[in-house]
Amino acid sequence: MSTKVQVQQTTWLASGVVQLVLRHIDGAALPAWEPGAHIGLRLPNGLVRQYSLCGDPADEDGWTVAVLHTPDSRGGSEWIHQRLTAGTVLEVDGPRNNFPLVASSRYLFIAGGIGITPLLPMVRALAEDPARRDRWQLLYCGRSRERMAFLSELAGFGDEHVSVHADDEHGGPCDLAARLATVEPGTTVYCCGPEPLISAVEQAIPDGVELHVERFRLATTDNPVEAGAGVGSGLGTEAESGAFDVVCAGSGARVRVEPDVPVLDALQQAGFDMPFSCREGVCGSCETPVVTGEPDHRDAVLSEAERDSNHSMMVCVSRSHSPELVLDLDETAGR
Numbered sequence: 001m002s003t004k005v006q007v008q009q010t011t012w013l014a015s016g017v018v019q020l021v022l023r024h025i026d027g028a029a030l031p032a033w034e035p036g037a038h039i040g041l042r043l044p045n046g047l048v049r050q051y052s053l054c055g056d057p058a059d060e061d062g063w064t065v066a067v068l069h070t071p072d073s074r075g076g077s078e079w080i081h082q083r084l085t086a087g088t089v090l091e092v093d094g095p096r097n098n099f100p101l102v103a104s105s106r107y108l109f110i111a112g113g114i115g116i117t118p119l120l121p122m123v124r125a126l127a128e129d130p131a132r133r134d135r136w137q138l139l140y141c142g143r144s145r146e147r148m149a150f151l152s153e154l155a156g157f158g159d160e161h162v163s164v165h166a167d168d169e170h171g172g173p174c175d176l177a178a179r180l181a182t183v184e185p186g187t188t189v190y191c192c193g194p195e196p197l198i199s200a201v202e203q204a205i206p207d208g209v210e211l212h213v214e215r216f217r218l219a220t221t222d223n224p225v226e227a228g229a230g231v232g233s234g235l236g237t238e239a240e241s242g243a244f245d246v247v248c249a250g251s252g253a254r255v256r257v258e259p260d261v262p263v264l265d266a267l268q269q270a271g272f273d274m275p276f277s278c279r280e281g282v283c284g285s286c287e288t289p290v291v292t293g294e295p296d297h298r299d300a301v302l303s304e305a306e307r308d309s310n311h312s313m314m315v316c317v318s319r320s321h322s323p324e325l326v327l328d329l330d331e332t333a334g335r
Helices: 076-083 115-129 151-155 175-179 195-204 237-241 263-269 303-310
Strands: 002-014 018-024 038-042 048-054 064-069 089-096 106-112 136-142 162-168 188-194 210-214 242-249 253-259 285-292 312-314 326-328
Touching: 018 076, 038 064, 048 064, 048 076, 048 115, 064 076, 064 115, 076 188, 089 253, 106 195, 115 136, 115 188, 136 151, 151 162, 175 195, 188 195, 195 210, 242 263, 253 263
Parallel strands: 106 136, 106 188, 136 162, 188 210, 242 326
Antiparallel strands: 002 018, 002 089, 018 064, 038 048, 038 089, 242 253, 285 312, 285 326
């Protein structure tokens, strides 16, 4: 689903962080969303970039996102910070939600830098809910307060709910292991931020605590298979070589996927009109139903239970353990 919007307002929230308020180009109501959702901005330079919605879900007239300036990025944040102005018209994909707020007896939110954006609507929703307003805490980490957005709003929730850790004030990063050691069983932890923070949380999460994370990019590792650069698990010669076939369940069209070609690219080259955005397995735009076969899941969207079920896969990064994958694709494409 794509929506044409206009940038109504840009506001500096912190050093290197700009907020964008988007309105429907025709003044119509925008599609509904819930805390944790994100949209894909189709920028005039041809890039598509995903940003978490951080405004009020009840506001049907506007979407709000906050964008961190990362000079070493692939061009998305650089273009937004240097060239995007009020009045610019954009195509927007979504909203989509791979990071929903689930029911729980207690919550701990851990944000690193711009990772506060998907968590902010969650804490607002809990603070406004009489049954859950006392059941949550937020730990917000950053290099310095001048680089941390939304501090004024968060201060309004009170110290009993919000803790701010600025590295330059505390002599270094937060001791996440010590913080997580005090978490009560039955708590649900939400974490979003840079990869070192997420990795530290994943390593320290105690038993009996449910963890939900949202990454900006896929995690990297020294293991090439885990990093998404390896081949399948060795189920036959084809899988060992990394080559396999994708078959359209409806039409029977067969597409060969070579070791160095993403499934998404192979399908596009064969004429399939595939939805996609990030090409990194983090946005969920290219999720495709699996009929038969064993995907080699390499995304950061699906849960372990969803991966084990093999009901769907992200074709931009994931591959196949089996010599053949049968996918539920458009029957008329690729003919």
